[in-house]
Amino acid sequence: MTLSTFKRLLFTILCLSVYSFGFASDAKASEKDGEFNAKDMIMHHVKDAYGMHILTLNEGKADEKHITIPLPVILYTDNGFTTFMSSEFHHDYHGEVVVEKNGNRFVNVHEKIYQLNDGETQVQLDEEGHPTNASVPLDISVTRNVFMMWVSVIVLLLLFFSAARRYKKSENNVPSGVASFVEPLIVFVRDEIAKPMIGEHKYKKYMPYLLTVFFFIWLNNIFGLIPILNGANLSGNIAFTMVLAIFTFIITTVSGNKNYWKHIFWMPGVPVPMKIFLMPIEIIGIFTKPISLMIRLFANITAGHIIILALMSLIFIFKSVAVAPVSVAFALFIGIIEIVVTAIQAYIFTVLSALYFGMATEEAHH
């Protein structure tokens, strides 16, 4: 018992140091002009990027060295597809390095790639930092969020394929190993989310979607909390939550039965003026449901990241090591809450999706 307590303590200290270390390197990265800008650092962290930046060695010296996993940039321009590695920008995101490929010139301005207009060799920025002589090409680069998404997919596939294999191997379908770890979660999604929200008879059809969404969101939420991955803020990215919300919306709309549409266009059981009054509200409701799903997940996860980063920024804003213990303690506290939030947000997204499916397939009960 004492040994395990000790181990746990050691692990906590390790996590804590990695935690502060990871964010510290992130904070330093945005200290280019000497003056620390917390907002820039936080936004840079929360938004997507073209490379997986791990850490910077010899910060601010001549032999400054960035340790980064370069990721492919894929652009579609008038000259067709253009691909190159993100390392060609040399970690520049101020538009200083111009990459010439396929007859076009590209710059990276705040982790957004712009294509310079013909004949231009230097990007010109307006007061707000937006380029004036460049356009945005169609960009399907494998950014760090896409990269982390694929990592999470690999983890999910490994986890659940091996779990499924465990069942095949066992004789009486008794779970063992990984299977005994994932089975309670799967049964939880089935018994606590799908069955009560959709109903005993129809829930089976939606189980694959609900399970996939639940674990996909949860794992990516957790990845967002691991500091060394340095800002894998996939589930805090509105593009990601939008796609999932749209999937829920499509499934709800497709599986909506007569009763569902009747409740939207001609609410039964209320007087006619009320029916006319309710119709637009209900029609708006169809769209606000997925929108609220999208914004809830995005805002919760992003807010968590911003709070932790803001607490860490205090050290650099006050330029004092004395603030560090307070910052780290608070960030740790928020971090622990965030661990709970990762699960809660995955749960809420899944529950509400199931609730909407249940509403769409509910039979009339009069």
Next chain:
Amino acid sequence: MDLIKPGFGLVFWTVVTFIILLILLRKFAWKPILGAVSEREEGIKEALASAENARKEMENLKADNERILQEARTERESMLKEAREIKEKTIARAETEAQERANKIIEKAQAAIESEKKAAMAELKNHVADLSIEIAEKVVRAELSNKDRQLGLVEDMLDETKLN
């Protein structure tokens, strides 16, 4: 502002990745896992149901046994009762028969006594008549000789012959 503008690249890759993930997991993970879990649950449910059935059968059996036992008991009871009734009836009949016979015997005896008595009375009457005639003869004879003698004679006669 940039924060809430979905980037096309990420949307594209998320759609592609999510659909592939959904298809792969659905086919190779959720189906076997959910199938195994529900199969096992079915098995447990079945086992429980069969146990319940066995228990019910056992109970039925027990109830049957109880019923049969009860029936046997009531049968025995009724048989005993019947036997007792028969016994009582037999005894009662025997008693009445005995009584009747005794009554008859007594009646016969009384009748016999009565007839004996009558016969005895008749004989006595005859006897008295004979005696009376004898006395009358003797009286008549004595009368003829002496008056005193006659009286004395009657006295003697009466002393001699006493009605028994």
Next chain:
Amino acid sequence: MTITGIAAIGAGLAAIGAGVGIGKIGGSAMEAMARQPEMHGKIQSSALILAAFVEAVALFGVVASLIV
């Protein structure tokens, strides 16, 4: 005052509303759980769902202030 300042105040007001709402939900859920400990799981999950609904409104406010 700049437009971003006003937007920040709006976001703050939205947060106050959501705070009150979620606080009420949490308080009632706690009370209900204390009264009926055997319903603990059900009360908790429905409280979470309701809190999510309330929170969504606040988040709309936050996003609206992010847009300006």
